[in-house]
Amino acid sequence: MVRKALLGQLSDLDIRLLRVFRAVVECGGMAAAELELNIGRSTISRHVKDLETRLGLTLCHRGRGGFALTAEGQAVYDATLRLVAALDGFRSDVDDLHRRLTGTLVLALFDKTVSNPASHLHDALGAFHDAAPDAAIEMHVHGINTIERGVLDNQFQVGIIPAHRPSSALDYLPLFGEHMDLYVAPGHPLFATGESDNDDEAIRRHAYAGLGYHSPNMEKSHAMRLRRQATAYDQEAVAILVRSGRYLGYLPDHYARAFVERGQMRRIDNPRFQYDVEFAAIVRHAPKPSRMVQTFLDSLVKAHPQAVMPG
Amino acid sequence: MVRKALLGQLSDLDIRLLRVFRAVVECGGMAAAELELNIGRSTISRHVKDLETRLGLTLCHRGRGGFALTAEGQAVYDATLRLVAALDGFRSDVDDLHRRLTGTLVLALFDKTVSNPASHLHDALGAFHDAAPDAAIEMHVHGINTIERGVLDNQFQVGIIPAHRPSSALDYLPLFGEHMDLYVAPGHPLFATGESDNDDEAIRRHAYAGLGYHSPNMEKSHAMRLRRQATAYDQEAVAILVRSGRYLGYLPDHYARAFVERGQMRRIDNPRFQYDVEFAAIVRHAPKPSRMVQTFLDSLVKAHPQAVMPG
DNA sequence: TGCTAAGTTTCATATTTATGAAACATTTGA
DNA sequence: TCAAATGTTTCATAAATATGAAACTTAGCA
Structure with a gap:
């Protein structure tokens, strides 16, 4: 049965087609997707056509008259989002492996702290470098929610945010x-x-x-x-x-x-x-921070002696 | 940074490499994986080597001395299982779309029922065919657990099993x-x-x-x-x-x-x-069966008039 | 010590996939 | 009615990937 044979090929090669399809959906058409994907419209058209052939489904109606997903297209789009999430999960797992292996400190902090005289983050980073000269540092700047989510998801090992509504899944270290x-x-x-x-x-x-x-x-x-x-x-x-x-x-x-x-x-x-x-460093409550991360946290504490340790 | 560039390529092409790696792990070496994968050992060796290069990790120690996963290899193997499960989920979603679209009745039944004189399953299938001549039928034979799990997972629309410990997620229709x-x-x-x-x-x-x-x-x-x-x-x-x-x-x-x-x-x-x-037909409690599936269930009931409808 | 088994590397070949250019089709809007 | 926008299809080319054969390396076992 041709359909099963085609489906058997799915998943090793078709993910790129699925990513193209997702971009087309999110851009509302192939013309706009050209900018997003940086490939020509004829290539995009062929990829979507190929995907439809492989899946044995019509995914969308498109043309000069406009773009619209079919019901099946919507379902495939939804399934694609789940699949891409799983792929991202895999990549995140591998990234985490690397960080653990290569000794990379991944830090996310809130914006506009560099000019705060109470913040001695730069001193802490200096001390950390002295303590662990071989460790690499990865630094991100995000909003509070992104930082919190990222720490929980293991994208960041440490976050530095203005403390607000606390979470039991996180440990807080007051700084400045x-x-x-x-x-x-x-x-x-x-x-x-x-x-x-x-x-x-x-x-x-x-x-x-x-x-x-x-x-x-x-x-x-x-x-x-x-x-x-x-x-x-x-x-x-x-x-x-x-x-x-x-x-x-x-x-x-x-x-x-x-x-x-x-x-x-x-x-x-x-x-x-x-x-x-009050700005605080946050880490995941469990598992406990690695030695390297703990070294950095110690540096943070030493650099901010005025901060009050929580009960 | 080379690693990021390589990781950026991950997931569209490397899944085949991950599948090869999984097979090697599960076979305990490349020689045994040859039979499983039906490709030569040199190809397998190169795939695993390529995967290691792409991920920037040593996944296993192998050779005449034996096969052993590294800690990183174990983590990648675990992550691969999750990824493959997600891919299978995608395929299952598409399969389900097809069934809904093409009007395919997917039935799983317990073995050794054809010779039972009390079973009028063949009559029910005949009546169903008369009622829905364009519907295709897919029939599977499995054990009770596989049938139940398959109905819950939407692999099968209807299961026919000897009724035993009931589940609230399933509806039962006594037959024979x-x-x-x-x-x-x-x-x-x-x-x-x-x-x-x-x-x-x-x-x-x-x-x-x-x-x-x-x-x-x-x-x-x-x-x-x-x-x-x-x-x-x-x-x-x-x-x-x-x-x-x-x-x-x-x-x-x-x-x-x-x-x-x-x-x-x-x-x-x-x-x-x-x-x-007592053999019963089982369907998922929610969502309710499609019209086509309900048509078949009606055929089943008509073909087994002696069966007692549950309270 | 030598043979065998498991795995590695290189070479050559075939297949698959991706892509843009060019020409074409359809629909919308001025 | 015609031009423009969106998408399709075919052609030609390049790049990537997969594969087995052959030769080689390493380690274990008789």
């Missing part, structure tokens, strides 16, 4: 603090004068730009009932939104200082609207 | 009965005379050949405290064991009749040791 204040920029009604800084209701009246994921930023803005009208997923984006003169927003003092010195931002001097963040 | 008796063959001490058939202890004194998986056979033999000294996984194997003249064993009367008529077996005439089995 960060002071957060509300800022405004020229063009904002509150910029010109400081008289209303102490007027809580006046502050609440204005549009606020805040982070769109769970974080100390979100917690505080909810607590202070600030009216979020712009959502950002990066502090750089918050800074840009503040700079627009239409929003107030929280920024770390050390980060905002450069803007203040240039007259590009002004701090809202109201102690009720300020908050402090 | 089967009478089971103990049999012995020439050469067995109980074959020559029937006087001791009614002597329960005499029967228990003899070695018994029974099925090695949960089934009415296992339930009854446990209840009657028969001493199982040979384990089979198919009734044909039980028949062979009985024919050896060393064991008594349960067989369906309709199946054993041919042997009895040839003087090759004798029934143990003891009502306490007899039992009846």
